[in-house]
Amino acid sequence: MPIPRRRTVLGAAAAALAAPALAACGGEGAGGGSKTLRYTLWDQNQYPAMIKAAKEFESQNPGVHISLELVPYGQYWTKLQTAAIGGTAPDVAWMSTLTFQLFAAYDQLLPLSTAANAASIGAANYPPALVEAYAWKGQQYGLPKDYDTIGLWYNKQLFDKAGVRYPDATWTWSDLRDAARKLTDKKAGVHGFAAEMSNQSCYYDFIYQNDGFVISPDRKRSGYDNPRTVEAITFLIDMIKDGSSPSMAEIVDSGSASLFQSGKLAMTYQGSWMTPQFAAVPLLKKYGDVTVMAKGRKRATITNGLGNCVFRTTRNPELAKKFALFMSGKRTGEIQAEAGVVIPGYRGTEKAWLATNKQWQLQSFIDEVPYAVPFPHSINSTAWQDDEQTYLPQAWAGYDDIGDATRKLADAMNLDLRREARTA
């Protein structure tokens, strides 16, 4: 292979962008009126639905080719950051509420509209918490293509055996705790509930249900020194102490979902994304069900959703924006719902998703939307998520007093947030 003479960085970037276009179009050059958009995503389970939606966009827009690039989640952000630094980012990419700010802060993303004018791109059709989560510094960078909430999954067989009433929308924290105690059967190795050290599908929900917070609304301060936050964590750890939840070690070893699938766990908080996996387990198909989470001082669920964001380096900004909106839009919503993997973000399109598993009250996930809280984040969330992973296990495993662990965590997190404010 001859090595071409050195080109300018810009020229190389353009050439690199053109290369996949050429490969994808089978020799049809950019001058031939055809345009290629590169679209990066990470979920194999959603890939077929994304291909179908992209095909529809192609047929509605003659001469446009969408090149889908599936990247494993574990390496997704590394790849995207490397490509962005090299100036060869895709035109449109999946983003999460946690990460898009980092790309926006480094001026990599193209806003779809101003946040104030988000109605012009149809923002009213999406869960408000997530529309807000994709706004940054007055600009709207994305709309949620899907969303998730957390539900109280339970095993009716174990409830019948223990003679406990099934959970429903009237349940409060004390109902949850009492039931967990009654459902625990040490001899059978069954626990009532999993007080898991999992952020989105466990302790974050408890914290917000108790009127506490993980990060202050202005994203400048940690919430781990807030008494309500500490109280919520104490409530969870107490369930491990009185034996109605497996220990942290047991949960980490087997995973709460595996325990639930094996009939060793009567109740567990799990995200809507677990639906397809649980449906593949005969025991849960027959005896499983789901309802809204128990009410604390108030109702809350953590919600997250993926957005389609446009990179600034795109050579077809208007087309890329159109595609990003299409991939979050109504028709894509319907296609995603039929695939049954995630709840589509566009209001009204979730009906087909509900129908994929009629044996369960999946509507519970949608009922939770009005009080949904966006996944707590700041520009550099990973910094303080590492702090959580450092200090919280100490409390969960009982090595450290809960008050001490949360105080240390609050200090470490506040330090990170000050550092973040300096660099931003």
Place this chain on the structure above:
Amino acid sequence: MSSRAMTTRRASIGSHAVLAVGALVMVVPFIWQIITSLKTIGESTQVPPGLWPAHPQWSNFDQVFTDLPFGSMFLNTALVAVGRTVAQLLFCSLAGYAFARLRFPGRNIIFAVFLALLMVPSYLLIIPQYQVIQSIGWLNTVQGIMLPGMFSAFGTFLLRQFFAGLPPSLDEAARIDGANPLRIWWSVMLPLVRPGLAALAVLTFLWSWNDLLWPLVVITSPDKMTLSPGLASLQSQFTTNYPVLMAGALVATVPVIAVFIVLQRQFIEGVAAAGNKG
């Protein structure tokens, strides 16, 4: 006499027992992988885990081939692995030979700098290497994956040690016969370091076959992708279909095992030959 035979026998039973346990430890994960590849999702995550699937799910293997463009991924992986292995054998043996047998000013300092390269974590090199490949215009090409792995400080170090262990009389004799350094390297030295070359070939091939992050960063279109990133994409953020993942990993491993069964004999022959000549 007979008691001695008894002790030898007892010792041999003992060593066999130890070896059997070792073999079992090595083989069990592999057997577990085969069993898991035939389970349903529910069976694969059951607590406590069950041993046999109720009905072997051969369809998991079909699904690997529908989920991934397995054929082209396989071809790319083989191409990259062979290319890198051949290139490393060539370049590292040249460099190793120069560092061990040729005298030139600054030799030891340059070698020390090479060794220092071993301390640099590979993740640190991703972005500079990406920019190099980008400036050549090789992003999203198979040769783009191959290039950074065609030479290694480790391989140079490894082969230098082999070259340095050969008696100096060999190149003196060759030089008196009128051979130039390149000729000495090719005709005299290379045949003698065959075990070193075999070891480097094995290591490079395996490393390249498993390489995950670099191909992923360089390649954007699925038809140029290699197997490791393909298999990694079967793992999702929250849920993973482990049986299908295991089936895919199994199909990806089988050819490597085949290659090593073939190479193993040459590897041992190489070692034996070196022993005779020394």
